[in-house]
Amino acid sequence: MLDVVMSHCNEETDSPEEGENRPYLRKPDTGARCLIRDVREKFAEVSRQTRRDIEAERAFILTKIETVKKDTHMTAEEKKTAIAALKKELP
Numbered sequence: 001m002l003d004v005v006m007s008h009c010n011e012e013t014d015s016p017e018e019g020e021n022r023p024y025l026r027k028p029d030t031g032a033r034c035l036i037r038d039v040r041e042k043f044a045e046v047s048r049q050t051r052r053d054i055e056a057e058r059a060f061i062l063t064k065i066e067t068v069k070k071d072t073h074m075t076a077e078e079k080k081t082a083i084a085a086l087k088k089e090l091p
Contacts, residue, residue, distance in 0.1 A: 054091045061090050 023036040068074065068082045 052091075057091050061086050 024033045025036060026033055065083050065086050068079050068086065071079065074082070
């Protein structure tokens with residue numbers, strides 16, 4: 001996702017002024033400084049336009065459930081709670 005955000009960085013308009021104390025990232029290809037912006041609304045808009053792939057969503061959650069089952073750092077109770085929460089998210 002960082003690649004997508006960085007590809008939308010306009011080096012002329014998105015660079016902070018020298019000495020300006022605002023958060024920024026450096027573009028790996030050019031080294032240009034790009035201001036960090038809140039793009040949640042833009043991503044939400046794009047997401048609304050994208051069709052849901054129910055099978056992919058289900059497969060993703062099922063893999064997370066399998067990951068939880070195999071986790072050696074979680075207690076049985078933690079696993080049970082996590083799996084229950086993930087099952088609620090199944091489409």
